[in-house]
Amino acid sequence: MAWVAGDRLQGGKYTIERELGRGRFGITYLVKNKNSDRLVIKTLNDDLLTSLSQQERGRLETMFWQEAVKLSRCQHKHIVEVAEPFKEGEHWCLVMEYVDGVSLADRRQSILSESEALRYIQQIGEALIVVHENRLIHRDVHPGNILLRVRDGQPEAVLIDFGLALDFDHILTTSRTEETSEGFTPPELYTQHTKPTGAYSDIYSLAATLYVLLTGKTPVSALRRKVDNARLVLPKDLNNQISDRTNRAILKGMKLDPKQRSQSMREWLDLLGLTGETSKTETPVPPKPESKINWIAVTAIATLIAAIGTFLSGMAGWIPIFKPSPSPSPPSLSPSPSSSKTP
Structure with a gap:
């Protein structure tokens, strides 16, 4: 059953403050540890677990634990910090850093300048490179899963809320559209018969995120583009201040065919003129x-x-x-x- 404020986990190590949110697969809680530090605990949704057979439940819990352990090894300043999971009663739990900030979905400006948008996209892109190096795929990159916090007086982006158990839908009969983010999910994640195996799925979602940051408009969903032949409006048609280079990179990243997208996050960031922690588009300093x-x-x-x-x-x-x-x-x-x- 769901925990409520005041419940204690791990013998009093963590105290529940409140529920932050829930989805079909998971529930997240705001907690405090014994030092009064705020943290986040994510666990599998009990309603889902009780609806599964013992075999399905065991498989889901195993997948959650395996990916949680891998995620705990993804150390990067633009990825929410994660500790190795623990088991509380019958529930596996994942402890994460609490980021006190607003998401890019709740940004005050509908349209960001290209330089500001690219700075956030570069930070998240670099973070996803680490994720992909650990043979993980985020699966749910969109503005709502990118928080902004202030470090050294400057805002920076932090990637949160990995879709840890999304692949479990492959053994269920329900539609995967319940776990998609309209406008940001690539077409291969809408079907139960296709399992994403590369960085190209996250590239689509990050390109769509850049699209909305620069235009203020959520792009048409990949499902409508594929099934109904809906047209993807060019970002530059919505904002003529977008550079040709950025416009081309967004469209490349949002190709419906995964093979036509960049095959690595580094390759796609290079298309944007971004490399490492600095931009290739910066003007070089001439020798004195x-x-x-x-x-x-x-x-x-x-x-x-x-x-x-x-x-x-x-x-x-x-x-x-x-x-x-x-x-x-x-x-x-x-x-x-x-x-x-x-x-």
């Missing part, structure tokens, strides 16, 4: 003019020293008291490590 003058001076000095050495060597043939001194090696013209860094 003094640097060039200094190298010319060094070359001139080296040439002068060599000429003096040659002159003294010739003098030695007719003035015995002069002995040619070895010519000093010119300074290395290799740039210093600091000058070789990419701005």
Whole structure:
């Protein structure tokens, strides 16, 4: 049964404050630990568990536990922190960091500037790279699952609420549309007969998220596009301030055929001109003019020293008291490590 405020878990280690939300598969609770730190605990929905056979229930719990353990290894500053799961009575539970912030779905501005939107998309994209490296797929990327918190005076995006048990629907007879996010779910997640195996599913959802951040409009669902031939309005038609590069990357990421999308998150971020923690679109800092003058001076000095050495060597043939001194090696013209860094 569902827990209520005041219930204690793990012998008093966690105290329930309130329920944060529930879906078909899971329920999330706000809790406090013994240090009064706020945390989130996610568990499987008891209503679903009681409707399953013992075999189905066991399989669902196993999948939840296995993916929760993998998720706990996904350490990244833009992923909500997760601890390894524990069992409370008959229920597996996952402890997560509580992020006190608003979601991108609740943003104050309907349309963000391209630079701001790309900053958040890059942060979540980098986080998803870590998720994919751990052989996980988020499955439910959309603005409501991206929270904004302030760190060092700057807002940053944090990815939350992984669809841990979504693949379990493959062994049930119910429609998967109950677990989809309209406009953000790729077509392959609408069917029970197709299991996502790559990053391309999350790429579709993140591209759709960028679409709504830049246009203020939720894109038409993939299901309608595929079944009813509904047209996806070009993002640039809704906001002519969007760059051609970003417009192309969004459309590439939202291809209905997974094979036509970018096959890795890094590849898709590169299409946007984003790499690592910095953007390729940033203007490089040109080398300082003094640097060039200094190298010319060094070359001139080296040439002068060599000429003096040659002159003294010739003098030695007719003035015995002069002995040619070895010519000093010119300074290395290799740039210093600091000058070789990419701005």
